[in-house]
Each structure stands twice: as structure tokens, then as C-alpha cells.
């Protein structure tokens with residue numbers, strides 16, 4: 366895996382060493398973000414499986430997402446390999462709200478705002494959307510950082526409300542509070 370396109374304007378002390386020997390700045394990973402095709406569904410499943418923290422859904426569901434929901438999903442491709450994905454859909458009762466279901470980035474590609482760029486791409490492709498909602502467990506610090514930073518970049522407010530509570534789940538799953546990002550500035 367090779368990271369290209371050094372961007373020295375945003376390098377910071379929190380940069381992370383990546384395979385290939387480079388230590389690129391936060392926004393410097395030169396990768397392609399695009400809607401998935403059916404053929405990407407299997408890799409979306411793999412990234413979810415390897416993420417270490419996502420609920421892994423059936424492989425069939427990732428094929429559905431890649432095939433039927435490509436307008437509201439994205440993959441991040443580096444050197445021809447999927448290294449991250451985002452899945453989501455417009456809320457059926459309010460299509461001005463984008464529900465972000467899952468976002469994951471392979472361990473080796475983390476720390477370079479790949480997740481933020483996936484969110485940028487999907488929201489910029491949905492001009493009718495004015496808010497983003499997602500659920501994030503209390504302890505998922507990395508994910509919370511992604512949404513806090515993204516909301517700030519877009520001049521939006523981020524609030525947290527009750528989402529799916531522990532008692533809703535049949536299997537001991539922890540609560541999933543709902544993050545609501547409103548007032549998104551268009552880039």
C-alpha cells in the first residue's frame with residue numbers, strides 16, 4: 366500500500382506512519398472515492414469484518430448496498446484496492462436526512478481523514494440533504510472525532526440524542542446514541 370500526494374499544509378504532530386515509509390499529512394492520502402459497484406460489495410464486507418468494531422452484517426447485505434444503494438454509499442480505493450467504505454441511505458420518511466449506517470477504514474489507512482472524505486463525497490453528491498444522522502456507541506472515540514471534525518468543517522451543529530437503547534436490542538448489544546448533524550454548509 367503506497368500513499369502519495371504529500372500535502373505539507375496540514376501535517377501535524379498526530380500524523381501516523383503508514384506502510385510505504387511515508388508520513389503524509391492529515392489530508393494527503395491520494396486515493397479515489399467513488400460510488401461502489403456490485404463487484405465492490407465483497408470488499409465492503411471484508412473491510413467491515415476486519416474493522417475490529419463494526420457489527421458485521423451478512424455478505425448479501427453488502428452486495429445489496431453496493432448494487433441498489435450506490436448513490437448513498439462510497440468506497441475508498443487506494444492502488445486499486447478498497448481500503449474503506451461508507452454505507453447509508455436517505456431516511457424513507459424524510460429524504461432530506463441522510464442516515465449514515467457504517468463507515469470503516471482499514472487499519473493501515475487510518476489517521477488520514479479517509480472517513481471524512483467518504484462523508485464529503487456522499488453528502489456532496491446529495492444536494493437535497495440538509496442533515497446527517499448516525500449512531501455511535503459511547504466508547505467509539507475515533508468515530509466521534511470523525512463526526513465532530515466533519516460537522517465543524519461544514520459549519521454545522523452536532524447534537525446527541527437517544528437513539529437505539531440497549532433494551533431495544535435482543536442480544537445484549539450496547540446502546541447506540543444518535544448523532545444529529547444539522548445546518549451543513551455546502552462545499
Ligand SMILES: CC(C)(COP(=O)(O)OP(=O)(O)OC[C@H]1O[C@@H](n2cnc3c(N)ncnc32)[C@H](O)[C@@H]1OP(=O)(O)O)[C@@H](O)C(=O)NCCC(=O)NCCS
Nearest residue numbers: 381416418467468469470475476477478479480507508510
Ligand atoms: C472510525 C474510522 C472510520 C475513522 O477513520 P479514519 O479515516 O482513520 O478517520 P480520521 O483520520 O479522521 O481519524 C479519526 C480519529 O481516529 C483516531 N486515529 C488516528 N489515527 C489512527 C490510527 N492509525 N489508528 C486508529 N485510530 C486512529 C484519532 O482519534 C483520530 O482523531 P484525531 O485525528 O482528532 O486524533 C476508523 O477508525 C475505523 O474504521 N474504525 C472501525 C470502524 C468504526 O468504528 N466505524 C464507525 C462506526 S460506524
